[in-house]
Amino acid sequence: MSGLAESAAGAAARQSLWQRLDLKWAVIGVSVAIVAYFALVPLVFLFWQSFFTPQTATKAAEFTLDNYGKAYSSLETARLFINSLQFATGVAIFAFTVGTLLAWMNERTNTPFKALFFSLSIIPLVIPGILFVVAWIFLGSPKIGIINLVLQNWFGTKYVFVNVYSIWGMIWVEGLHYSPMAFLLMTAAFRSMDPAMEESAMMSGANILQVAWRITLKLSWPAIFATILILFVRSIESFEVPALLGLPVGIEVFTSSIYRAIHQYPSQIGLASSYAVTLLLITSVGVYFQSRLSSQGNKYSTMTGKGFRPRTIDLGRWRYAAAAVFFGYFLLIVVLPFLVLLWSSFQGFYSVPSMAALKNLTLDPYRFIFSYPTLAQSVWNSLILALGSATVIMLVTSVICWIVVKTKIPGRWLLDNLASLPMVFPGLVLGLSIMIFYLYFDVGVYGTIWIMFAAYITRFLPYGLRYNTTSMLQIHKELEESAQMSGASWATSFRRIILPLLKPGLLAGWIYIVIVSIRELAASILLYSPGTEVVSIVIWELWENGQYVELSALGVLFIIALFILVMLAQYVGKKFGIKEAR
Amino acid sequence: MLSVKALFTEYPNERGETVKAAQDVSFDVPEGKLFTLLGPSGCGKTTTLRSIAGLERPRSGEISIGERVVYSSGRNIFVAPNRRNFGMVFQSYAIWPHMSVFKNAAFPLEVASARVNRAEIDRKVMRVLGTVGLDHLASREATKLSGGQQQRLALARALTMEPKLLLLDEPLSNLDAKLRERMRFELKRLQRELRLTTVYVTHDQGEALALSHEIAVMNEGRIVQIGAPRDIYERPHNRFVADFVGSANFLEATVIGRDDRADIYQVQTAIGNLLAFAVEPLKPGDGVVISLRPEDTQLSAHRPDTLNAFEGVVEAKLFLGEFIEFQIKLGDMLMLARVHPSFSPQVGTKVYIGMNPEKCVAIPDDARHRKA
């Protein structure tokens, strides 16, 4: 009797174990498959393509080393390489210097109007790269640039004071655009430092500059190095500035060359791929060193439990100078670009601000935009893509994170690395490899919105992973184990325990991905076709057509919409007590 | 030498309210003496120390060292911390991890406004490192030091600048118990030998009693008693000090009258009348609290023929190695007694507890004053 009951119970236990394992492995299997499909396959095809001739209707693809031969034998490529390095190094150093100075002023001094520094964390989200560049063309072009015209007027010369169509102009615009990122990274570094490190230097008799140089900066060295690397990688893979400022005057870098190789007739996919592979190698090295740095970065880590911020340094009268520096910067990065867009959005055709032009204010550009045939479609596409990819990414990465953080399954590090892999893809390279992949695998995706969906998922997978990892690490193992001890199956405990606990992180990551994918341009530009445009593509097309005032009107609306979205995100974040994961 | 007068320091907290961290703090430290700020965590010791250092700007008060005023709200003087020439050891030690041991200690000389030449720096730093016993590790990376060594290095760094005043913020609290005891002796020896005027902050009463020439006990931002270690321990002025410094039994009592001996009074308590000691004159009818340290009680199996002896029952006992702690039930009261392990009655047996009148300290009953 008792034996019977025992074996029945045993069978039940065995069965539920089976079910549990089954579902668990199915879910795990599917996520591995998804990640591998999205992150790995396009990469493989990119490599493959770089060794083949383009497939045409009459001729199949053939193996060749020509692409690399052509890419590496020409003097052109040497110039490309030098240009890219010069551009990326310049941007990294410039953005780092500006961002670090601001971070130091904000964290360590009593500069007035500090509340404004907060805006530095949202500007890069609110003003998309392409609009920033266009605004700076209005400001700094040699012919129509307002800055030149004003200065020429003042001094009564024809001398061209600033020219954004030059390598220095490119560095200036890109560097300004990335400086808030440097600001955020260095702020985090300064905050993690034990205030006593600097205070003890001060007690030793060191003055402000000696403390800043010999202690603050030297101690932040790992963070400095990591920040410069990130900035370097971001700028070598950036597309907008090289395309809009470099291409017209023949200053090419890798990204703009890839774009040009695709867009010439016949398009040189093989050549573009070999450039792309080279670029990928550079960014991989950068990302590798950066991740090495952040994993072993705790040699200098001086975090202490004490929550109080260090007392700020009294700059005395210099604090007005500091405030002036900050206001100047604020002018360059937000006020001027936005005002110039706003101005041009109320003009019938682009003209420089003047009394005469003031009389010509009109709402025509807005009327034009609202009746623009592809606008409604593109807004819809942008929204669908952003919401869809954010949702899929957050769900998939929550499972991946769970596997990586909570289980002991062998090979889980591989999953982690696979999902982080897209981090090294420049947007344009990603677009290229996905394009190649679906060109050869004709499953009806090419030319539809699905191909962009695939691109977005791949591109932003690492962001989702980062947000989820942060919150997953905070969930104690025992919370889940006690659910299991209470008799919950794996699926139930994942759904009822893990997901709800992850919710704040999920929400934060979701909103962030929505915002960044709405602004996506570099990957979309090789993948869109009529009917699948997104908003940033419409802006791009308007620029190509020379419809500057209409572009400005759309740009102004776009910025306002993004601003509302970001404010909403901040509000939600505050309400749910979400900690920033970036 | 150091003189702090009516110091008030406040912080804004996250909600924009002001936290009154140090209130009306005044004390003097004579040249070459070690002065301790003692109190529970959050009572404002660090704040007071940092105000002296110049790392916080007080709201009002005056701080001077010798003839030199470094802060005065009245005369609007504030000398920046890097110009005060005070050596400071932080609780976290704040050893710079990107420098060697030597570099850490040499830093104050390298940044000094009066240039010191290399040979001079070498000589001074090695001498100080020798004093704290780190000279053989001079070229080692600072991150490769143990906790105790880091503590010595922090001290060495504060000493190389030949400071007017040495400020120590819980310098031993991050060390393990054994090391802490050893460092106590060393700190005391160093301070006494170099005759450094020192302000020492700690929440550990043992440390304070062992090291100090004088102690200020702080509570909720205020100094509640200043005195020599023995005074503080044996003659607490109020219940907080008696409770915080060591442990104490408290008995509410009412004064009946004076005894023949000086400063001894007869008081009435819940367990009976007893004789108690008081510094301040008392008059009959005053409400007081009698504080008695557990180690100042005597337990015996037979009634002793001393005054202040009561009969009780052993309620519980704890064997703690060097002594045994007993809870003795006297009527409704529980008293703590600490005695040598040689006397060890069973739980439930009858014992007699004796209290030396000199050790029964009558202190004003703040609680009952407030109630009245």
Ligand SMILES: Nc1ncnc2c1ncn2[C@@H]1O[C@H](COP(=O)(O)OP(=O)(O)O)[C@@H](O)[C@H]1O
């Ligand atoms: N930088 C600060 N900002 C706000 N409040 C502070 C700061 N430093 C200390 N406090 C507050 O002041 C009070 C006294 O703190 P502190 O002097 O550090 O105490 P102690 O050193 O005695 O533990 C505490 O309530 C503490 O929370």
Ligand SMILES: [Mg+2]
């Ligand atoms: Mg403290």
